[in-house]
Amino acid sequence: xKKEILQIDDLSIGYQSCSLAxxxxxxxxxxxxxxVADKLFLDLAEGELVCLxxxxxxxxxxxxxxxxxxxxxxxxxxxxGGRPLERLSAKETARLLSxxxxxxxxxxxxxxxxxxxxxxxxxxxxxxxxxxxxxxxxRTAIETTGTRRFAHRHIGDLSDGERQKVMIAxxxxxxxxxxxxxxxxxxxxxxxxxxxxxxxxQLAREQKKSIVxxxxxxxxxxxxxxxxxxxxxxxxxxxxxxVEMISGMPxxxxxxxxxxKAFKRNGFExxxxxxxxxxxxxxxxxxxxxxxxxxAYWTKRALERIGYRVIDDASLPFRIEVSxxxxxxxxxxxxxxxxxxxxIRDICGVINHVKPKLxxxxxxx
Amino acid sequence: MISQPTxxxxxxAHPWPLLFPRSSLIILLFVFVLLFFLLxxxxxxxxxxxxxxxxxxxxxxxxxxxxxxxxxYIRIPKAITAVIAGAxxxxxxxxxxxxxxxxxxxxxxxxxSAGASLGVAMVMLASGAAANSFAVRQLGLGGSWxxxxxxxxxxxxxxxxxxxxxxxxxxxxxxxxxxxxxxxxTISVISVWQYFSEPEEIxxxxxxxxxxxxxxxxxxxxxxAIVVGLGLVISFAASKSLNVMLLGENYARxxxxxxxxxxxxxxxxxxxxxxxxxxFCGPIGFIGIAVPHLTxxxxxxxxxRFLMPCSCLVGAILMLGxxxxxxxxxxxxxxxxNAVTALIGSPVVIWVIMKNRNLxxxxx
Numbered sequence: 225x226k227k228e229i230l231q232i233d234d235l236s237i238g239y240q241s242c243s244l245a246x247x248x249x250x251x252x253x254x255x256x257x258x259x260v261a262d263k264l265f266l267d268l269a270e271g272e273l274v275c276l277x278x279x280x281x282x283x284x285x286x287x288x289x290x291x292x293x294x295x296x297x298x299x300x301x302x303x304x305g306g307r308p309l310e311r312l313s314a315k316e317t318a319r320l321l322s323x324x325x326x327x328x329x330x331x332x333x334x335x336x337x338x339x340x341x342x343x344x345x346x347x348x349x350x351x352x353x354x355x356x357x358x359x360x361x362x363r364t365a366i367e368t369t370g371t372r373r374f375a376h377r378h379i380g381d382l383s384d385g386e387r388q389k390v391m392i393a394x395x396x397x398x399x400x401x402x403x404x405x406x407x408x409x410x411x412x413x414x415x416x417x418x419x420x421x422x423x424x425x426q427l428a429r430e431q432k433k434s435i436v437x438x439x440x441x442x443x444x445x446x447x448x449x450x451x452x453x454x455x456x457x458x459x460x461x462x463x464x465x466x467v468e469m470i471s472g473m474p475x476x477x478x479x480x481x482x483x484x485k486a487f488k489r490n491g492f493e494x495x496x497x498x499x500x501x502x503x504x505x506x507x508x509x510x511x512x513x514x515x516x517x518x519x520a521y522w523t524k525r526a527l528e529r530i531g532y533r534v535i536d537d538a539s540l541p542f543r544i545e546v547s548x549x550x551x552x553x554x555x556x557x558x559x560x561x562x563x564x565x566x567x568i569r570d571i572c573g574v575i576n577h578v579k580p581k582l583x584x585x586x587x588x589x
Numbered sequence: 590m591i592s593q594p595t596x597x598x599x600x601x602a603h604p605w606p607l608l609f610p611r612s613s614l615i616i617l618l619f620v621f622v623l624l625f626f627l628l629x630x631x632x633x634x635x636x637x638x639x640x641x642x643x644x645x646x647x648x649x650x651x652x653x654x655x656x657x658x659x660x661x662y663i664r665i666p667k668a669i670t671a672v673i674a675g676a677x678x679x680x681x682x683x684x685x686x687x688x689x690x691x692x693x694x695x696x697x698x699x700x701x702s703a704g705a706s707l708g709v710a711m712v713m714l715a716s717g718a719a720a721n722s723f724a725v726r727q728l729g730l731g732g733s734w735x736x737x738x739x740x741x742x743x744x745x746x747x748x749x750x751x752x753x754x755x756x757x758x759x760x761x762x763x764x765x766x767x768x769x770x771x772x773x774x775t776i777s778v779i780s781v782w783q784y785f786s787e788p789e790e791i792x793x794x795x796x797x798x799x800x801x802x803x804x805x806x807x808x809x810x811x812x813x814a815i816v817v818g819l820g821l822v823i824s825f826a827a828s829k830s831l832n833v834m835l836l837g838e839n840y841a842r843x844x845x846x847x848x849x850x851x852x853x854x855x856x857x858x859x860x861x862x863x864x865x866x867x868x869f870c871g872p873i874g875f876i877g878i879a880v881p882h883l884t885x886x887x888x889x890x891x892x893x894r895f896l897m898p899c900s901c902l903v904g905a906i907l908m909l910g911x912x913x914x915x916x917x918x919x920x921x922x923x924x925x926x927n928a929v930t931a932l933i934g935s936p937v938v939i940w941v942i943m944k945n946r947n948l949x950x951x952x953x
Contacts, residue, residue, distance in 0.1 A: 294843070325839050333890055334891040346844060350826065351829060
């Protein structure tokens with residue numbers, strides 16, 4: 225049984241707007257608030273990496289802020305390290321939970337080392353002097369994140385990827401069991417994104433940190449996360465706030481179709497087999513595909529990209545067979561008229577040639 | 590890539606950077622303060638040999654009674670006032686720049702100087718109350734208790750207005766704009782008042798606005814030193830929190846810092862520092878904006894634990910330098926200190942900015 229570090233119990237998040245309250249008072253009604261999401265039941269175990277997914281405006285940041293204690297919940301409870309969040313002082317919270325925000329820190333004369341050292345704020349005395357232990361924690365944080373190379377540089381001179389790693393080092397120096405990251409991979413190129421996620425995974429594994437990161441990178445999240453928290457707006461919601469929270473292991477969510485369902489509701493088609501989105505869901509026709517392995521997969525991708533549904537069925541009027549000839553792909557088209565070997569780059573041309581027949585004969589699902 | 594932390598100071602390819610700037614720089618600044626202090630005592634409209642000045646400072650006297658009096662009752666208090674004013678204005682400017690993350694912020698930004706001016710204007714321009722004007726004339730302008738009291742009350746009043754707003758506003762940038770607006774309102778009130786005042790009264794007020802380091806003597810100097818000392822203690826104690834403010838308010842809050850507490854203490858410290866200096870010496874501009882920039886580029890750090898004391902020293906040096914120039918050594922005339930600070934300081938700041946080019950990125 226894993227140790228739970230964070231529990232969210234019937235949490236309702238949103239804003240208690242002053243103007244809303246005033247207006248409500250004027251009309252003699254109860255004080256109203258804007259509920260972003262409610263009935264949230266979540267938990268976070270020690271050493272677990274959770275990816276928080278959801279479209280823009282679904283309340284990811286609001287949830288993060290509520291967990292961090294920056295924003296008051298509208299209802300329900302957050303329990304951090306076994307104690308209710310509202311009973312913890314700001315300093316106690318700072319020793320249990322650290323944040324990596326999207327705010328850019330651009331102070332010119334601040335060196336990376338000094339910035340990471342600021343993470344020790346909750347532990348140092350009134351002058352903020354670092355003890356030998358503090359110094360060790362700061363250095364370990366810099367070593368772990370691989371930022372030692374530029375520890376002496378100024379924060380304003382760093383690239384986006386380097387700066388993000390420095391901000392993670394700062395959170396590490398804060399030495400908290402829970403780390404929340406708000407879109408840590410935004411504005412980063414692919415190698416940097418992968419490096420940041422790999423670093424977070426390593427922190428969860430080796431240092432038993434419980435990490436929640438919000439992100440828009442579904443594929444990265446599905447590969448890295450121990451668990452997914454998906455906030456998905458419901459189109460036809462009768463009750464509640466209109467945001468449904470789905471939580472579970474990524475593979476579990478894919479296999480039981482919950483992920484597909486959540487995205488389908490929003491007009492996206494999620495392909496359970498490949499774990500990715502389909503851009504086209506208006507098909508021009510169907511093509512049969514016979515074959516297996518990597519060759520079949522990428523042939524299918526090519527066919528789908530030009531707008532054809534691919535069915536694993538050899539009885540369709542037009543079909544393609546792929547076979548592996550000593551490491552090289554061999555594609556055969558089968559049709560009433562044409563038949564013969566082609567290269568993968570010619571497939572589009574062949575299909576466009578026989579297009580009228582496909583749309584007439586096989587458009588029925 | 591992942592390695593255990595090793596303690597190889599200096600031996601590694603990437604030695605750990607030091608958090609502390611070199612102490613030699615601080616010693617050098619101290620030497621400069623002493624040097625400028627002595628220069629300020631030596632140079633003036635009356636020529637006194639440096640050795641005699643040193644002997645007077647050491648309490649031995651120079652054998653010339655006039656020289657003794659000039660140095661003990663005019664030059665030493667003025668130089669001490671210059672040191673106090675320079676340190677106070679520099680530290681309050683540094684705090685405001687960090688609190689508002691704005692390189693153009695200074696001690697006058699929240700309308701505290703304007704409030705002090707309003708208090709003084711009320712005393713000097715109260716055209717109906719002849720007794721007031723009379724009293725002002727009788728006591729002399731420079732360091733009259735009445736002027737000091739009026740400017741302190743004026744600064745305190747504006748401070749209370751700004752603080753009342755500060756606890757209601759969440760965003761520091763909004764607070765900055767509100768502070769500037771409050772200052773503008775105050776200044777326009779003074780303008781209206783001037784418009785309806787007698788020319789002589791306006792002249793008195795205008796002379797006060799030129800600023801003066803002289804005339805702060807004996808008990809007044811003691812009061813000024815105590816108030817500024819208190820303000821500096823509060824400011825130094827806020828160093829740690831101001832360092833965290835460099836990360837922005839959200840990070841500061843996530844580190845367990847109360848932003849409201851920092852805001853209230855910095856505003857209170859600034860009004861003690863800037864309010865008292867404005868009260869005793871008149872509105873002295875420029876030092877508060879320039880010195881923090883000079884200090885930052887000299888030390889190449891953002892750590893307030895070093896910026897604070899060093900700003901004090903740099904502020905004292907700059908203020909003493911301005912006072913030396915204002916006396917126009919070798920001539921009988923003196924220039925208004927407020928004009929000199931800007932005249933001398935602005936080119937210095939332009940030079941520093943052009944040379945370093947990192948000012949722009951000093952703030953978000």
